[in-house]
Amino acid sequence: MTDEPPNRDLDRLLDDIYFGQERxxxxxxxxxxxxxxxxxxxxxxxxxxxxxxxxxxEAADLLGGSAA
Known part of the structure; x- marks a missing residue:
């Protein structure tokens, strides 16, 4: 587990997952x-x-992230 705030981790995860993907x-x-x-x-x-x-x-809205 990282020491960074959970939302920053979420934003990084979403950016990584959605790289080159629409859905x-x-x-x-x-x-x-x-x-x-x-x-x-x-x-x-x-x-x-x-x-x-x-x-x-949509994922960021549901999860409280800011990635878009």
Whole structure:
């Protein structure tokens, strides 16, 4: 787990996941968040997202990030 604020970690994760992608599934976001060893509060928020595909702005809105 990193010492950075969770939202900064979230923004970096989303930027990485969406590089070259328009839409990504909730399952992929969750899988990549676990692999990145993100804070438990972020994992909980990602796990609570409804299943489906999201654009980066939709995911950031749901998760409280600022990536867009």
């Amino acid at each position: 990504v599934t909730q399952a992929e976001i969750y899988r990549r968040a676990i692999a990145a060893d993100l804070h438990a509060s972020l994992l909980t928020r990602i796990g609570a997202m409804p299943e489906g595909e999201y654009a980066i702005d």
